Amino acid sequence: xxxxxxxxxxxxxxxxxxxxxxxxxxxxxxxxxxxxxxxQVCHHLIxxxxxxxxxxxxxxxxxxxxxxxxxxxICNISTNQIYTYRPNEKILEKxxxxxxxxVDQWICAHAxxxxxxxxxxxxxxxxxxxxxxxxQQDLTFNRLCGDHEGISCEKSTIWSIVY
Amino acid sequence: MLLFLLFLFIFQSCYSLxxxxxxxxxxxxxxxxxxxxxxxxxxxxxxxxFNLRRDVYIRMANLVNKLREHTSPESNxxxxxxxxxxxxxxxxxxxxxxxxxxxxxFDITSLSHFVSVIEFExxxxxxxxxxxxxxxxxxxxxxxxxxxGENFEEKLEVRKCNEEIMYEKRNDNYYYGWFFxxxxxxxxxxxxxxxxxxxxxxxxxxxxxxxxWSQDINEExxxxxxxxxRAETLLHVDYGGYNYWRARRSMRYAKRLINLGxxxxxxxxxxxxSVFFSS
Numbered sequence: 001x002x003x004x005x006x007x008x009x010x011x012x013x014x015x016x017x018x019x020x021x022x023x024x025x026x027x028x029x030x031x032x033x034x035x036x037x038x039x040q041v042c043h044h045l046i047x048x049x050x051x052x053x054x055x056x057x058x059x060x061x062x063x064x065x066x067x068x069x070x071x072x073x074i075c076n077i078s079t080n081q082i083y084t085y086r087p088n089e090k091i092l093e094k095x096x097x098x099x100x101x102x103v104d105q106w107i108c109a110h111a112x113x114x115x116x117x118x119x120x121x122x123x124x125x126x127x128x129x130x131x132x133x134x135x136q137q138d139l140t141f142n143r144l145c146g147d148h149e150g151i152s153c154e155k156s157t158i159w160s161i162v163y
Numbered sequence: 164m165l166l167f168l169l170f171l172f173i174f175q176s177c178y179s180l181x182x183x184x185x186x187x188x189x190x191x192x193x194x195x196x197x198x199x200x201x202x203x204x205x206x207x208x209x210x211x212x213f214n215l216r217r218d219v220y221i222r223m224a225n226l227v228n229k230l231r232e233h234t235s236p237e238s239n240x241x242x243x244x245x246x247x248x249x250x251x252x253x254x255x256x257x258x259x260x261x262x263x264x265x266x267x268x269f270d271i272t273s274l275s276h277f278v279s280v281i282e283f284e285x286x287x288x289x290x291x292x293x294x295x296x297x298x299x300x301x302x303x304x305x306x307x308x309x310x311x312g313e314n315f316e317e318k319l320e321v322r323k324c325n326e327e328i329m330y331e332k333r334n335d336n337y338y339y340g341w342f343f344x345x346x347x348x349x350x351x352x353x354x355x356x357x358x359x360x361x362x363x364x365x366x367x368x369x370x371x372x373x374x375x376w377s378q379d380i381n382e383e384x385x386x387x388x389x390x391x392x393r394a395e396t397l398l399h400v401d402y403g404g405y406n407y408w409r410a411r412r413s414m415r416y417a418k419r420l421i422n423l424g425x426x427x428x429x430x431x432x433x434x435x436x437s438v439f440f441s442s
Contacts, residue, residue, distance in 0.1 A: 011428055054428075058252065085427055095420060097253035098213055098268050102416050106424035121214035128411055162405050 002163050003134030010135065013052040013083075014044055015111025017104075017123045018067075018144065020059035030118035030146045034063060037144055038070030040115070043151050045077060048113055054083045056104035056122070109133065115142045116156060123156070131161040202286060203227050204243040204298065204390035206343070211395060212252050217414065219395050220244075224410040226363040227278045229400070233367055241279045243286045243388070244271075246343040261344040270415040277413035283343060292384040294348065300374060300389045301330060301338060301351035304396035307358045317361030319369055324356035329392065340392075352385065362400040366391065 016037075023031050032040065041053050053071075057064065068079035085104050092100060105122070108114055109129035116123025123143070130140040137158055145153035205223050207216055227242045234240065247263035264282050265271060274280050290296035305325045307318070330340035330351060342349035359365060376387050401407055 013428075085424075087423070091423070092255065093258060095423070096258055096263065096267065097255050098247060098250070098263065099417075099420050099423075101213060101252075102268055102420045103424045103427065106416060106421060107428055110424070110428060121212065121218065125214050125217060132408075132412055159403050162403065162408050 003132065005134050006136055007134035008130070010112040010139070011110055012050055013054050013111050014041065014048065014050050015108035015114045015126075016041065016053060016055045016144070017108055017114075017116045017120065017126060018055055018057040018059065019117035019120045019122065020057060020063060023117065023120070027118055028146075029148065032144050033147050034067045035070045036147045038067050038074055040144055040151050041067075041071050041082070042075035042077065044113060044115065046075060050112060051077070052081050052083065053077075054085075054107050054111060056101075056108050057084065105129065113139050113142070115144055118143050118146075118156075124159075127156065127159065128161075131159065198387075199237045200239045200241060200387065202241050202243050202281075202289075202386060202388035203230070204245065204283075204286070204388060205394035206245050206341075206390070206392045207395050208393055210251060213247075213250055215395070216247075220414070221407060221410045222363045222397065222399050223394055224274075224278050224280075224413075225400055225406050226366060226397075228406060228410075229364050229367050230370065231278065233371065239279070241281055244274075244280050244282050246283045248344075266417065268417055268420065270417055273415040274413050277410045283345075286386070286388075287345070287348060289386045290384045295350060295384050296348060297337065297350055297352055297383050297385045298388045298390050299352045299376070299385055301340070301354045301392065302357040302390070303329060303354075303392040304357055304359045304394060306396060307360055311360065315360075317365050318358075319361070319365050320358050321355050322358040325358075328354075328356070330354045351390070352383065357391075359396055361398065363397040364400045365397065 018037055019031065045051065045053060055064065055067070064082075064084055065079070068082045071077050071082060072079055085100065085107060087095065087100055087103070095103070101122070105126050106129075108126045110133075114126060114130060114135075116126060127140050131137075137160070141156040141158045143153070143156045145151055203223070203226070205219075207219050211219075224242060227240050230240045244265040246261065247265070247268070249260040253260065264284060265274070265280075266282065271280065271282070287296055303324065305322070307320075308322070308325050330338040332338050332354070338351040338354040339346060340351070340354075357369075370389060374389060377385075399407065
């Protein structure tokens with residue numbers, strides 16, 4: 001089914017893919033510190049007049065909590081307004097890590113505004129889903145900027161859907 | 164109306180004729196070698212992650228799509244979905260890590276809207292034996308050891324293997340290897356390394372020109388099939404084009420996962436269904 005651009009609006013939350021682990025070293029300069037990531041979460045929540053953020057990430061709960069603390073300190077957004085998807089054991093047993101990753105991607109794909117990670121295939125697949133749904137491209141092809149790139153660095157490459 | 168009935172009659176008699184043909188063959192002669200259905204298998208460098216693997220699926224689906232276009236309508240190429248795992252980024256070591264079917268993550272019916280696909284477990288069931296299946300041709304793709312050269316050109320050549328060979332020839336003259344963790348149930352009749360440079364479609368001509376199917380069969384438990392390992396070696400044909408997106412759009416997620424996402428969002432975002440999508 002062909003969708004028209006602008007047809008998708010998304011749910012009232014910011015979707016973020018925060019790639020950590022090996023990327024912190026593999027993509028120096030393009031992967032933000034948790035504090036700089038928090039600054040960008042704040043910037044976009046305020047700019048878009050949204051109050052909720054969903055974060056898909058490969059990092060652990062400690063780092064997420066650190067990020068939540070930074071967000072609270074920077075823009076006074078409460079720690080319970082930053083969500084992650086954590087399936088309980090019973091569900092994880094059924095869907096496995098791959099299923100969890102897809103649920104993360106699905107939620108990001110349905111966000112009002114998506115911010116991915118630099119050159120990440122996980123982000124690319126979300127951006128493709130959003131092209132299929134018919135989002136405006138400026139709501140999709142965004143990325144987190146590294147610490148020295150400010151908060152409005154060069155965007156992700158745009159892959160336009162073709163019918 | 165009369166014409167229609169006549170047509171129906173002819174159609175039905177043809178149909179029953181072919182039924183009778185099928186009835187004539189014994190279990191052995193009905194094996195997959197007498198049919199013109201072919202199976203295309205692939206595997207990927209084991210270090211690659213989930214989302215690059217999804218990208219390679221699009222390349223392979225497009226390859227099989229081209230293969231179907233270039234062969235007669237009777238020859239039916241089917242893409243065998245390589246079981247998932249183990250993957251580096253999957254950290255739940257206590258859970259199932261290998262031989263994971265695609266249906267856990269994707270909607271198989273939707274995938275089939277682009278090219279015909281089957282799960283690997285279903286492929287195994289095609290053998291005349293319950294314990295072993297023989298893939299006649301297995302190739303490991305590799306880059307040309309001398310590099311790309313000055314100009315980009317598409318080329319393909321059977322060469323000495325660049326790296327340690329992942330398939331071992333045993334005393335019975337068959338080759339054995341990882342085969343997604345089914346190493347005891349799958350073997351290859353022939354194995355070669357294939358230096359490849361170019362787009363996935365380079366394999367279409369190769370298959371059409373080089374692959375023959377022997378007719379002496381059944382004790383070997385052969386199913387007409389070809390497997391390419393290290394499939395990520397080849398490039399997308401029509402990257403970002405019409406068929407790229409057709410394949411990508413067929414990659415819908417398993418319904419269970421969509422429901423989990425939906426529940427999570429609705430519970431946390433106060434059931435805001437109305438502002439989502441008008442289906």
